[in-house]
Amino acid sequence: MTEPNKRANLDLTGYQPAAGGIAARARAAAAPAYLSGLNPEQRDAVETLDGPVLVLAGAGTGKTRVLTTRIAHILSTDRARPAEILSVTFTNKAAREMKLRLGQMLGQAVEGMPWLGTFHSIGGRILRYHAELVQLTSNFTVLDTDDQIRLLKQLLAADNIDDKRWPARMLAGLIDGWKNRGLTPSQVPAGEAASFGNGRGGKLYAQYQERLKTLNAADFGDLLLENIRLFREHPDVLRQYQNRFKFILVDEYQDTNVAQYLWLRLLSQTPSAPSSLPGSTRQSIPSQEDGSPGLDASRRSGDDVGPSGNAVAPSAPPKNICCVGDDDQSIYGWRGAEVDNILRFDHDFPGAKVIRLERNYRSTGHILAAASHLIAHNEGRLGKTLRTEDVDGEMVTVTGAWDSEEEARAIGEEIEQLQRQGHKLNEIAILVRASFQMREFEDRFVTLGLPYRVIGGPRFYERAEIRDALAYLRVINSPADDLAFERIVNVPKRGLGDATVQLLHDHARKRKMPLFEAARMVIDTDELKPKARSSLRGVVENFERWQVQRDALPHTELAEIVLDESGYTEMWQKDRSADAAGRLENLKELVRSMEEFENLQGFLEHISLVMDREGGADEDAVSVMTLHSAKGLEFETVFLPGWEEGLFPHQRALDEQGRAGLEEERRLAHVGITRARRRAKLYFATNRRIHGTWNTTIPSRFLDELPSANVEITESKGGSGWGGMSGYGPSRFDNVESFGSSYSTPGWQRAQAQRSRSSGGSNGGRSGGFGESGASYSSGSNRRAPFTIEGELVAKSTGADSDFTLNDRVFHQKFGYGHVTKIDGNKLTIAFDKAGEKKVVDSFVDRV
DNA sequence: TGACACATGATTTTT
DNA sequence: TCATGTGTCA
Numbered sequence: 052m053t054e055p056n057k058r059a060n061l062d063l064t065g066y067q068p069a070a071g072g073i074a075a076r077a078r079a080a081a082a083p084a085y086l087s088g089l090n091p092e093q094r095d096a097v098e099t100l101d102g103p104v105l106v107l108a109g110a111g112t113g114k115t116r117v118l119t120t121r122i123a124h125i126l127s128t129d130r131a132r133p134a135e136i137l138s139v140t141f142t143n144k145a146a147r148e149m150k151l152r153l154g155q156m157l158g159q160a161v162e163g164m165p166w167l168g169t170f171h172s173i174g175g176r177i178l179r180y181h182a183e184l185v186q187l188t189s190n191f192t193v194l195d196t197d198d199q200i201r202l203l204k205q206l207l208a209a210d211n212i213d214d215k216r217w218p219a220r221m222l223a224g225l226i227d228g229w230k231n232r233g234l235t236p237s238q239v240p241a242g243e244a245a246s247f248g249n250g251r252g253g254k255l256y257a258q259y260q261e262r263l264k265t266l267n268a269a270d271f272g273d274l275l276l277e278n279i280r281l282f283r284e285h286p287d288v289l290r291q292y293q294n295r296f297k298f299i300l301v302d303e304y305q306d307t308n309v310a311q312y313l314w315l316r317l318l319s320q321t322p323s324a325p326s327s328l329p330g331s332t333r334q335s336i337p338s339q340e341d342g343s344p345g346l347d348a349s350r351r352s353g354d355d356v357g358p359s360g361n362a363v364a365p366s367a368p369p370k371n372i373c374c375v376g377d378d379d380q381s382i383y384g385w386r387g388a389e390v391d392n393i394l395r396f397d398h399d400f401p402g403a404k405v406i407r408l409e410r411n412y413r414s415t416g417h418i419l420a421a422a423s424h425l426i427a428h429n430e431g432r433l434g435k436t437l438r439t440e441d442v443d444g445e446m447v448t449v450t451g452a453w454d455s456e457e458e459a460r461a462i463g464e465e466i467e468q469l470q471r472q473g474h475k476l477n478e479i480a481i482l483v484r485a486s487f488q489m490r491e492f493e494d495r496f497v498t499l500g501l502p503y504r505v506i507g508g509p510r511f512y513e514r515a516e517i518r519d520a521l522a523y524l525r526v527i528n529s530p531a532d533d534l535a536f537e538r539i540v541n542v543p544k545r546g547l548g549d550a551t552v553q554l555l556h557d558h559a560r561k562r563k564m565p566l567f568e569a570a571r572m573v574i575d576t577d578e579l580k581p582k583a584r585s586s587l588r589g590v591v592e593n594f595e596r597w598q599v600q601r602d603a604l605p606h607t608e609l610a611e612i613v614l615d616e617s618g619y620t621e622m623w624q625k626d627r628s629a630d631a632a633g634r635l636e637n638l639k640e641l642v643r644s645m646e647e648f649e650n651l652q653g654f655l656e657h658i659s660l661v662m663d664r665e666g667g668a669d670e671d672a673v674s675v676m677t678l679h680s681a682k683g684l685e686f687e688t689v690f691l692p693g694w695e696e697g698l699f700p701h702q703r704a705l706d707e708q709g710r711a712g713l714e715e716e717r718r719l720a721h722v723g724i725t726r727a728r729r730r731a732k733l734y735f736a737t738n739r740r741i742h743g744t745w746n747t748t749i750p751s752r753f754l755d756e757l758p759s760a761n762v763e764i765t766e767s768k769g770g771s772g773w774g775g776m777s778g779y780g781p782s783r784f785d786n787v788e789s790f791g792s793s794y795s796t797p798g799w800q801r802a803q804a805q806r807s808r809s810s811g812g813s814n815g816g817r818s819g820g821f822g823e824s825g826a827s828y829s830s831g832s833n834r835r836a837p838f839t840i841e842g843e844l845v846a847k848s849t850g851a852d853s854d855f856t857l858n859d860r861v862f863h864q865k866f867g868y869g870h871v872t873k874i875d876g877n878k879l880t881i882a883f884d885k886a887g888e889k890k891v892v893d894s895f896v897d898r899v
Numbered sequence: 900t901g902a903c904a905c906a907t908g909a910t911t912t913t914t
Numbered sequence: 915t916c917a918t919g920t921g922t923c924a
Contacts, residue, residue, distance in 0.1 A: 171914045271914045679911050743915030
């Protein structure tokens with residue numbers, strides 16, 4: 052669907068002329084023509100059908116191609132019918148891509164691949180078949196994060212828990228984490244369960260699950276967790292699926308979490324396997340964890356679950372499961388992915404064949420060398436050596452900018468230059484670590500008139516108007532859906548405020564009935580003021596009418612009627628804000644998208660799982676996105692700004708996950724560089740505004756980890772000389788870097804001066820310095836800053852008196868927050884909240 | 900109910 | 915800095 056993927060396809064086939072027109076040839080001959088374009092390893096991965104296979108597929112080595120060809124191979128050798136192949140991906144996009152390619156390869160409909168989809172959609176589907184066995188009915192609602200949090204808020208309020216101190220978000224995060232680890236309420240380690248709400252976390256989790264049942268709802272985590280429960284409690288059901296699936300294929304295996312792992316494990320058992328396995332796996336989880344407190348514990352226990360689960364050897368040989376992944380691209384550890392799953396694959400699935408795909412068909416030599424050298428700094432990896440037969444190409448460039456604004460300006464100029472040379476903007480991407488970095492580029496591109504598109508951001512179905520519209524439809528479809536009812540009962544405003552809703556809640560709770568039912572009753576009493584009462588009557592009558600119409604009208608028509616008669620469309624038509632028109636457009640798009648589904652029920656079942664962000668227009672534009680969302684994509688030219696300590700690697704990753712965090716950041720860097728086919732351009736800014744204050748930063752350690760033979764230090768801008776690789780020993784980042792940052796230059800001095808001069812108006816001060824740097828930028832190499840220990844010199848000479856006082860609250864780029872405990876001239880001793888006591892020059896910290 | 904002051908916290912994100 | 919959420923008042 053997106054351009055980059057099409058290109059991926061083209062590129063691959065283009066590289067190997069023999070492979071041209073796979074689809075055509077596959078159609079033409081029954082002979083396995085589809086195999087001929089593969090290299091030996093790929094072919095091995097496709098043809099090894101029996102037993103467990105792990106395909107370690109480095110970036111750009113043709114992973115999707117192997118997966119799809121393998122399916123084609125299974126089908127064309129009659130080893131299984133389409134409905135006997137379970138093929139899971141993480142995203143809808145990946146699933147679609149596979150379907151598309153399979154279609155091309157096999158020449159006809161892939162409708163016959165009913166079990167190709169995301170973990171969640173397949174889990175959801177299985178759950179709908181057996182809903183009663185997990186206390187749901189088959190039309191259950193899938194709650195998204197928003198519903199989830201609203202529900203938790205209600206539970207917290209009911210329990211009189213201060214949601215200031217114990218935010219619902221936090222609880223949602225905890226519950227998600229538990230579900231990711233396959234833990235039902237009774238399995239959550241006691242210590243962790245107690246860590247929320249004065250020991251009530253576990254109870255709240257249990258209550259939440261109960262509420263979900265009464266609402267006939269499941270959250271995303273449940274789609275898997277309830278599936279696991281289903282399989283464990285009903286071995287006959289499990290056996291049914293074990294029998295059905297002759298082959299299992301898993302994409303992006305490095306991203307699987309414990310729940311997904313357990314799910315796969317259950318399904319990959321040979322059908323006759325005794326059911327003792329799941330039970331023993333479960334037991335070992337809580338027992339290891341008792342007493343380990345706090346957030347760390349949750350992390351550690353996550354790590355423990357894998358091994359303890361793995362320790363139980365399967366009692367029968369696992370069947371034909373093929374997992375494809377790349378441990379070097381595991382970047383979702385923070386949301387529960389277990390790299391361990393891939394690292395321990397051959398342990399989990401004894402006799403597994405491990406196949407490495409190391410021939411890269413994407414990037415040039417320099418780019419690949421740089422990425423490989425960087426990732427080699429990680430310890431916990433299976434190890435692969437990517438090779439290319441491509442030319443060396445252009446070196447990876449590293450450029451220093453004075454500040455983030457100049458960084459954006461420099462990148463903007465480079466893009467314009469590429470554009471002048473005839474490069475397509477679609478082939479250019481800017482990949483940032485954190486989304487706040489995007490703004491600078493957007494601002495710049497707007498002034499330049501350069502077309503760009505931001506990828507990511509709020510998803511289509513997360514938009515308020517879409518969620519409102521869906522809520523109406525949900526109530527029609529399932530009147531017990533209290534969350535949906537509550538969401539729209541007063542949207543548009545009908546004078547049904549908190550008081551009315553509260554009354555309905557009371558009623559509903561007393562009689563154990565849904566809110567909608569309660570509303571129906573309340574309008575026949577005089578408990579409400581006449582105004583509210585007639586208003587509520589209107590709502591109830593509307594819904595009753597729509598519920599009748601539901602069976603008589605096509606669902607798209609019904610949707611239009613509902614939006615119209617509820618006054619919802621009108622509400623936005625009257626709205627004068629700038630985005631109202633867009634919202635109306637989105638509503639139309641929603642109705643349009645309903646056409647693809649059979650009926651309302653079918654639409655609602657899939658909407659939360661399948662609805663994607665709007666497909667980007669085909670116009671030529673630069674892509675701006677985070678590194679995370681760039682995984683799986685590729686571009687001719689990739690700009691990677693913000694390679695600074697604290698931002699990349701991100702400080703929080705280091706603080707919270709230590710070494711593991713650093714390694715994940717490094718993998719992210721590796722992912723970033725390997726997105727590039729021909730040009731990878733790295734940037735760092737010496738000054739960056741974080742939370743409103745300007746901070747002097749030091750270049751990312753990752754820059755030092757690049758091989759100098761493949762990297763070119765381009766002329767630095769604005770005097771912030773990045774004087775080459777020399778002089779940066781490993782000790783550079785050790786502790787006292789505050790006194791000796793090599794990147795402290797005349798530019799830095801100016802910044803310090805500006806800062807102390809204008810305490811409040813940092814903006815005015817900055818534009819002065821900015822003008823200067825702009826000038827020296829365009830004139831290029833006018834001066835080379837002595838890059839030695841300038842920082843120290845400057846810092847020590849900044850006058851004797853510090854304008855800090857004892858106990859001042861301060862922020863330091865590297866050490867975080869703390870307070871001043873001792874002052875010695877301009878040297879401060881600071882007790883940092885996290886990093887402990889350090890001596891720091893005053894100019895390195897900001898008062899907060 | 901809506902308008903406004905005030906506090907707060909601020910990676911990454913799919914389903 | 916700045917966006918978001920909450921609390922207060924008319």
